[in-house]
Amino acid sequence: NAGVTQTPKFRVLKTGQSMTLLCAQDMNHEYMYWYRQDPGMGLRLIHYSVGEGTTAKGEVPDGYNVSRLKKQNFLLGLESAAPSQTSVYFCASSYRLAGGDEQFFGPGTRLTVL
Amino acid sequence: AQSVTQLDSHVSVSEGTPVLLRCNYSSSYSPSLFWYVQHPNKGLQLLLKYTSAATLVKGINGFEAEFKKSETSFHLTKPSAHMSDAAEYFCVVRPQGTGNQFYFGTGTSLTVIP
Numbered sequence A: 001n002a003g004v005t006q007t008p009k010f011r012v013l014k015t016g017q018s019m020t021l022l023c024a025q026d027m028n029h030e031y032m033y034w035y036r037q038d039p040g041m042g043l044r045l046i047h048y049s050v051g052e053g054t055t056a057k058g059e060v061p062d063g064y065n066v067s068r069l070k071k072q073n074f075l076l077g078l079e080s081a082a083p084s085q086t087s088v089y090f091c092a093s094s095y096r097l098a099g100g101d102e103q104f105f106g107p108g109t110r111l112t113v114l
Numbered sequence B: 001a002q003s004v005t006q007l008d009s010h011v012s013v014s015e016g017t018p019v020l021l022r023c024n025y026s027s028s029y030s031p032s033l034f035w036y037v038q039h040p041n042k043g044l045q046l047l048l049k050y051t052s053a054a055t056l057v058k059g060i061n062g063f064e065a066e067f068k069k070s071e072t073s074f075h076l077t078k079p080s081a082h083m084s085d086a087a088e089y090f091c092v093v094r095p096q097g098t099g100n101q102f103y104f105g106t107g108t109s110l111t112v113i114p
Helices: none
Strands: A004-007 A010-013 A019-025 A031-037 A043-051 A054-057 A065-067 A073-078 A087-094 A109-113 B003-006 B010-014 B019-021 B023-026 B031-038 B044-050 B056-058 B064-068 B073-078 B087-095 B108-113
Touching: A004 A087, A019 A031, A019 A087, A019 A109, A031 A073, A043 A065, A043 A073, A073 A087, B003 B087, B010 B019, B019 B108, B023 B031, B023 B087, B031 B064, B031 B073, B044 B056, B044 B064, B044 B073, B073 B087
Parallel strands: A010 A109, B010 B108
Antiparallel strands: A004 A019, A019 A073, A031 A043, A031 A087, A043 A054, A065 A073, A087 A109, B003 B023, B019 B073, B023 B073, B031 B044, B031 B087, B056 B064, B064 B073, B087 B108
16 A cells, blocks of 8 residues: 655745645545645644545635545645745545544645745 | 644653653543654654543554543653654644544654764
């Protein structure tokens, strides 16, 4: 099992450019999440999905869109990148509501917006 | 409202001495609690989890944590620090009955001095 994978690992964008981050999991998890990690702020939830075809906003959704067309994939899009979106992005997945099931994390995508 | 407070942003210990990383939470419902570790430029790895069974939870690499409901705490300990323990540690709470969202503390950076 590859677990949770993320592509790309690194990316540099100019302000106003768009891009899509891909997250894939092979554990048949129902739930998937996108977080951003900034120094001194822990991980903050951007969007999440409780199943194929469904998405929901997290704590910091502005400037991002997501899609979950297939159960194993969760895409994070930036339509018009801004320097404030420079961050490390982590995808995670978990089983559906079963008291205490942990999240499994991908290796992260380091994004710089100039 | 749910929140997680990691009381120390930085902890420094000598190799072979005990480690204590403190975490307090607030939750309206009986939570599940987790500790994750993140080594430099890596993703997050689960150390241990509490899911309403035994209050003393043992994890990987000799770490353990004790759930104390009366103190709303879930502190992480290890009897003897190893150089490889140097990393960022995150306390995470998942309140029951509120969907499948996880709330992260801001992290504690552990330095181990040889």
